[in-house]
Amino acid sequence: MSPSASVHSAVEPAETPLTPESWGKLGMWIFLAGDAVGFGVLLASYGGMRATSADWPSPYAVLGINLTAAMTFLLICSSVTMVKALEWLGKGDRSKCRMFLFFTLHINGNPWGASLFGTSFFLVTGFHGLHVTGGVIYLVSMIRYVTNRPAPAASYNAVEITGLYWHFVDLVWIMVFTFMYLI
Amino acid sequence: MAGAEHKHPNYMAIFWYLAILTVIEIAVIYAPLNKTTIVVLLCALALGKAALVAMYFMHLRFETGTLGLVAITPLMIATLLVFLLLPDGFAVAKRTVGVKAAVSAPAKH
Numbered sequence: 001m002s003p004s005a006s007v008h009s010a011v012e013p014a015e016t017p018l019t020p021e022s023w024g025k026l027g028m029w030i031f032l033a034g035d036a037v038g039f040g041v042l043l044a045s046y047g048g049m050r051a052t053s054a055d056w057p058s059p060y061a062v063l064g065i066n067l068t069a070a071m072t073f074l075l076i077c078s079s080v081t082m083v084k085a086l087e088w089l090g091k092g093d094r095s096k097c098r099m100f101l102f103f104t105l106h107i108n109g110n111p112w113g114a115s116l117f118g119t120s121f122f123l124v125t126g127f128h129g130l131h132v133t134g135g136v137i138y139l140v141s142m143i144r145y146v147t148n149r150p151a152p153a154a155s156y157n158a159v160e161i162t163g164l165y166w167h168f169v170d171l172v173w174i175m176v177f178t179f180m181y182l183i
Numbered sequence: 184m185a186g187a188e189h190k191h192p193n194y195m196a197i198f199w200y201l202a203i204l205t206v207i208e209i210a211v212i213y214a215p216l217n218k219t220t221i222v223v224l225l226c227a228l229a230l231g232k233a234a235l236v237a238m239y240f241m242h243l244r245f246e247t248g249t250l251g252l253v254a255i256t257p258l259m260i261a262t263l264l265v266f267l268l269l270p271d272g273f274a275v276a277k278r279t280v281g282v283k284a285a286v287s288a289p290a291k292h
Contacts, residue, residue: 026250033257037261044265047265051269051272069209073205079198178229182209
């Protein structure tokens with residue numbers, strides 16, 4: 001059992017068999033599955049239209065692949081800093097956790113990336129940009145949350161759930177980058 | 184913390200795998216291969232990267248199998264949707280090809 005489960009045992013008397021550690025984690029997974037259907041439908045529609053179009057432009061002739069590849073790399077870096085934040089919190093080091101949450105926030109909160117994502121292929125990239133914006137707000141609130149909780153273990157579960165969301169945003173970008181920029 | 188050992192895999196190794204796969208993706212689009220091979224390779228690489236993120240960063244590898252089914256369902260729905268859309272797309276393309284040819288052809292008087 002994770003430390004968070006013992007801390008929250010008073011408010012989570014029953015365990016879910018899917019995620020025995022917390023109901024919150026199951027809730028986030030279900031939300032992400034629904035959100036993934038949203039992205040899946042957008043990408044599938046894009047794929048369907050493109051496959052049947054005779055004069056679709058070649059994306060890498062129009063879009064800046066190298067810059068986008070660098071941004072993709074940064075997004076992967078931010079996933080690593082996110083898991084590092086969780087790892088340090090698990091070891092009881094709250095200040096290192098906050099530091100890595102701060103890195104995660106700034107790697108992706110950069111305006112350079114935002115304008116690139118927002119201006120090209122607006123529907124899908126805009127939808128993704130909206131998720132990144134939501135993630136940035138989520139991370140800011142988590143830095144505050146980790147700071148205010150009495151013990152590092154008390155915020156472990158919440159940081160893990162935040163990580164699920166953030167990695168999902170990264171995962172979706174892996175798909176968007178491949179299907180809309182490379183293919 | 185019980186179970187902490189298996190819950191934190193070597194994140195840096197995963198990071199390097201992801202970085203290397205990204206470089207391979209970029210290399211593939213400039214490789215002298217036919218379009219179908221490139222598309223298949225890019226899809227496989229993207230799925231591999233997504234699987235690494237889900238399995239290790241999102242800890243799906245250490246969760247129950249049923250949660251894995253929850254996670255994989257959207258991918259299956261999206262894949263199915265592509266094939267559902269293709270017949271319509273091809274039908275529209277077939278009809279509009281004739282229209283486009285008529286529009287672009289010089290008018291005969």
